[in-house]
Amino acid sequence: MSAAANPLLALAEHAATWRARPLPPNLAHHARRALVDWFAALLPGTGRAPASLMAVALAAERGEGGALCYTDGKRGAPRHAALLNAAAAHTVEFDDIHRDSGLHPGAPTVAAALAVAQDRGLAMEHLLRALVAGYEVGCRIALAVQPSHYRHWHTTGTVGTFSAATAGALLLGANATQMGNALATAATMAGGLQQAFRGEGMSKPLHPGHAADAGLLAARLAVAGVTGAPDVLHGPVGFAAATSDSTGDWAKALDGLDRDFAIAAITFKNHGCCGHIFPALDGLGALRAAHGFGPEDVESIHVGGYRATQELCDRPNAATEQEARFSVQHCVAALLHLGGVRLAAFTPEALADPTLRATMPKVSVSIAPDLADAYPRRRAAYLRVALRDGRVLTHTQPNRKGDPEDPLSDDELSGKFRELVTPVLGAAETEARLDALWQGTALPG
Structure with missing residues (x-):
């Protein structure tokens, strides 16, 4: 079957070209932005559950290799490092998003690519190429199955497996045929259920961890000669059919392939919570800037959003850190009282703060059909914000700060990095790491 008739082959052939084709400076820069953001999300997550618990539980399985596990600073086998690092990078909910597909590509893709690149002693350019390819394939597959895929599946756990497999296979020297086999094998090992993070538990960060691990397994097997089903993406009982309401909108997914690159259209988070809450937070910030009210002035706040805002994030009684990161009510209260939704909004003290708890019942959420x-x-x-003095303020927030229409600048991205990483590494090491990520030719260690 030709690539024109088979989306898997088309994506595999495109991905394989990144071994040798010229890397445009603008795409290299976007890949560096993704790398800066990944480390910003990763490092505060390394000392937290579940990654910290995983590092202890799986210590005996570290294996031999040069891939760095940032949870404890020790090196080991690439799959082991990718599993732990991807989970850590998703823990504090600051990792990147491809808005149009709903995929968080960074957590699994960078973890997998960096682990292989470190193990093989490759240069920064090889890593950047792998990120461009991995983001491209994963985001396009996610486009084919959305939005229905997201009703039951966590896209980062499922489609993230393809991103990791692509990046890993490229760094392992895969040709187009081997790349196709890596994607085909990745399809049958992808997983991650929505129900796993609609309540308590630590499963959500495990999804990109598993995606990075399974993606590298698929890549290594493909390079070794293991084959997969070439119609597994679009076949009648394939990946798309099993995880969405059709066999996939592959025309949409492949539109602009080799012209419009996903890594150049990534959202970098400006708040430390679920991205479905961002428009409400940005809109509330705009209203406060325009009208100058404080938390004590608020009678009620209503948020009209799209379906995921209400179905995933309407949690008026959120009590745990996981629940709070998916609670419009908690995050709105934190913005009002703390001035932002950063790491401090999810400490035990903030979760129990009586002023935040008293504000949460004032916040309601509904679905706006047009959104x-x-x-x-x-x-x-x-x-819609009703104030105690009788004023009723309304605002339409058309997008999110950090989205392609209103991106974080390089300086803002560096500021995010400093904020999240300095408490972990200290100021001097943070600046050295940041400079190396923006300018360095050697891999980050």
């Missing part, structure tokens, strides 16, 4: 219809390419919110 639901525009999802996922548009992530917007309607806000």
